[in-house]
Amino acid sequence: MSLSKINATAATLTKNRTEGSVVPTSGMCVTCIDGCIGMCEIGKSAYRGHEVIYPQPFGVITTAAEKSFPVDYSHFNIMGGVVGAHGIEADSDKAIFPAVNLEVTFGHDKGIKFKMPFMIPGIGSTDIAKNNWEGLAIGSALAGTGLTIGENVAGMDNEAVYKNGKVVDTVDLKRRVKLYLDHRQDGYGAIIVQANVEDARLGNQEYAIRELGVECVELKWGQGAKNIGGEVKIKNLKKAQMLLERGYIVLPDPTDPTVIKAFENGAFSEFERHSRVGMVTEESFAKRIEELRKAGAKYIFLKTGAYRPAALATALKFASKYKLDLLTVDGAGGGTGMSPWRMMNEWGVPPVELHSLLYQYVKQLHEKGEYIPAIAVAGGFTFEDQIFKGLAMGAPFVKLVGMARAPIAAAMVGKTIGNAIRNHQIPVYVERFGTTIDEVFVTATELRHKLGNEEFEKLPAGAIGLYTYYERLAQGLRQLMAGTRKFALEYVSRNDLAAITHEASNITGIPYIMDCDKEEAEKILAGK
Ligand code: SF4
Numbered sequence: 001m002s003l004s005k006i007n008a009t010a011a012t013l014t015k016n017r018t019e020g021s022v023v024p025t026s027g028m029c030v031t032c033i034d035g036c037i038g039m040c041e042i043g044k045s046a047y048r049g050h051e052v053i054y055p056q057p058f059g060v061i062t063t064a065a066e067k068s069f070p071v072d073y074s075h076f077n078i079m080g081g082v083v084g085a086h087g088i089e090a091d092s093d094k095a096i097f098p099a100v101n102l103e104v105t106f107g108h109d110k111g112i113k114f115k116m117p118f119m120i121p122g123i124g125s126t127d128i129a130k131n132n133w134e135g136l137a138i139g140s141a142l143a144g145t146g147l148t149i150g151e152n153v154a155g156m157d158n159e160a161v162y163k164n165g166k167v168v169d170t171v172d173l174k175r176r177v178k179l180y181l182d183h184r185q186d187g188y189g190a191i192i193v194q195a196n197v198e199d200a201r202l203g204n205q206e207y208a209i210r211e212l213g214v215e216c217v218e219l220k221w222g223q224g225a226k227n228i229g230g231e232v233k234i235k236n237l238k239k240a241q242m243l244l245e246r247g248y249i250v251l252p253d254p255t256d257p258t259v260i261k262a263f264e265n266g267a268f269s270e271f272e273r274h275s276r277v278g279m280v281t282e283e284s285f286a287k288r289i290e291e292l293r294k295a296g297a298k299y300i301f302l303k304t305g306a307y308r309p310a311a312l313a314t315a316l317k318f319a320s321k322y323k324l325d326l327l328t329v330d331g332a333g334g335g336t337g338m339s340p341w342r343m344m345n346e347w348g349v350p351p352v353e354l355h356s357l358l359y360q361y362v363k364q365l366h367e368k369g370e371y372i373p374a375i376a377v378a379g380g381f382t383f384e385d386q387i388f389k390g391l392a393m394g395a396p397f398v399k400l401v402g403m404a405r406a407p408i409a410a411a412m413v414g415k416t417i418g419n420a421i422r423n424h425q426i427p428v429y430v431e432r433f434g435t436t437i438d439e440v441f442v443t444a445t446e447l448r449h450k451l452g453n454e455e456f457e458k459l460p461a462g463a464i465g466l467y468t469y470y471e472r473l474a475q476g477l478r479q480l481m482a483g484t485r486k487f488a489l490e491y492v493s494r495n496d497l498a499a500i501t502h503e504a505s506n507i508t509g510i511p512y513i514m515d516c517d518k519e520e521a522e523k524i525l526a527g528k
Pocket of ligand 1 (some may be wrong): 029041
């Protein structure tokens with residue numbers, strides 16, 4: 001059985017002519033007929049070429065791979081018993097799910113505290129992030145979780161000011177940081193500024209630390225969706241030329257007179273901005289960490305993608321040796337911005353395998369007494385059961401789960417519903433809950449009480465959407481944890497999981513369900 005779905009997908013706006021009869025290996029119609037206008041990906045590539053590499057429409061979607069990985073987190077079930085409680089008195093009146101504590105602290109000095117064990121691990125310069133930033137930043141800040149400003153934000157900013165090749169002022173990066181910090185509650189959460197190769201050259205993190213009060217910075221080696229830098233489409237010639245001047249790869253060359261003429265004549269309408277691939281060496285890594293510490297970075301994170309196992313080992317070893325505060329490991333498949341569609345599907349180590357290798361490597365270093373940074377895992381997480389499984393699989397080292405597409409979806413839906421309420425065009429599907437923000441959003445009363453009427457009225461609906469989604473995840477996670485009798489995150493363990501397929505068990509070392517508690521059950525039956 002083919003695990004991949006090719007040649008026809010909503011991601012590239014393509015389909016087969018013979019939809020019910022498709023060759024699994026090629027994705028082609030069983031009969032490819034002379035005269036077809038080519039609605040499939042091969043056909044569309046015959047006239048739009050490389051444009052069809054990317055999911056569409058650009059700038060208003062997030063995408064994730066359609067490939068069916070042989071094993072995913074659904075291959076595990078969460079185990080619970082009938083007695084006891086960890087982290088609270090074993091008393092049925094006290095060990096209730098609202099009493100579960102989801103707070104997590106991490107960092108070399110345990111100085112970072114989140115109200116919930118999840119965060120957004122990096123969304124950058126794409127329009128989808130920019131257009132939903134109010135919701136993402138304010139929602140994350142109110143919920144007391146982390147938000148990472150992804151790569152290229154300063155580089156893409158038309159109004160950013162550069163001196164001697166280094167950024168000295170920005171509009172977009174400043175706005176993004178400020179939106180978060182202005183809504184931060186009681187010191188919970190963190191705003192993190194990420195950097196790729198170009199960002200580091202432009203000095204964006206030094207600027208963010210110096211001018212914007214940012215304490216956490218992150219080096220980025222990649223993401224689950226792709227093994228090359230980010231891509232963005234540019235519809236404006238001047239901007240394409242500006243980005244080339246700032247050191248980005250821009251295709252086709254926006255300074256070439258033939259290209260300029262073709263663009264002006266409408267032969268093509270978008271330039272592509274690409275980033276470089278990094279060239280990791282220990283020497284340059286150590287140097288960059290030292291530079292960031294000297295610049296005043298209080299906490300330094302590293303995010304790595306679904307690279308091969310040797311690269312994962314390198315990321316972990318460096319994070320340990322240079323005493324970083326968080327290492328995020330993002331499994332294959334996702335893409336909040338623009339990643340090549342086939343690459344998203346076919347490259348990298350899938351999440352369960354990647355997180356299992358990570359656990360093995362971390363355990364090895366831990367047994368040798370080496371420093372272990374807090375670990376975050378990412379790759380397709382959307383609901384509380386998956387979050388629980390991600391935390392349990394990597395326990396006790398995994399402290400956080402990273403999610404990007406799901407929070408963006410929540411912020412976008414919140415924004416859309418807010419607009420519908422404002423325009424008195426509420427869909428019937430939503431109207432049954434009411435016709436005002438207070439009636440429709442279930443957390444409105446709590447937020448109004450917490451912030452006061454004036455502040456509440458100013459909240460963008462996108463932020464309420466994200467906050468409400470997080471509230472659901474938190475409550476769901478508390479229920480699952482109460483079911484496993486774990487009333488604080490430090491008690492969650494690998495023993496809370498059982499593999500329901502042999503393959504999942506072989507990959508992860510989590511016992512197959514029929515082998516779970518085997519000895520203990522025998523003893524009970526023997527009356528010992
Ligand atoms: S070009 Fe061939 S494979 Fe593609 S949609 Fe047409 S008939 Fe099907």
